[in-house]
Amino acid sequence: MARRNKAKKRTSPDSRYGSVLLMRFINIIMKCGKKSIAEKIAYSALSLAEKKIGKDALSIFETAVENVTPSIEVRSRRIGGATYQVPVEIRQDRAISLALRWIARATSAARKKSGRTTVYCLQSEILDAYNKCGGAFKMCEEKYKMAEANKAFSHLRF
Known part of the structure; x- marks a missing residue:
């Protein structure tokens, strides 16, 4: 028998x-x-960030992830031949996974763009996320703006 969860x-x-x-x-x-x-x-990267800010490395990382974690996203919903982008709240585990992926992706993009080491780029991306700026935070804001723009379709939720 198939699993339910x-x-x-x-x-x-x-x-x-x-x-x-x-x-x-x-x-x-x-x-x-x-x-x-x-x-x-x-x-x-965490030890470099710790030296730069002067706080515990784990608390810096957790705050950075918390700042980048989205609370809402849009999902496509097809109704009557038209496809709508419907804003939906995100489960906590998916939100954290998205935040971690965005930090990694922004680090990779910065590394390709600047040619610096991965450690340096990761450290700067963590600090940017900690300070609510940078590539990963930008991705989070884009998700939120998309959801805000499609707020009119929120009554079509799943």
């Missing part, structure tokens, strides 16, 4: 800070299964 993935906490959120982020930035390299990149 999808089984949740269990992610173990990271070794240095004991944070499940940070381990999820390390898994996102990992390429070709090289977790130790991804851990070095993440930990180096």
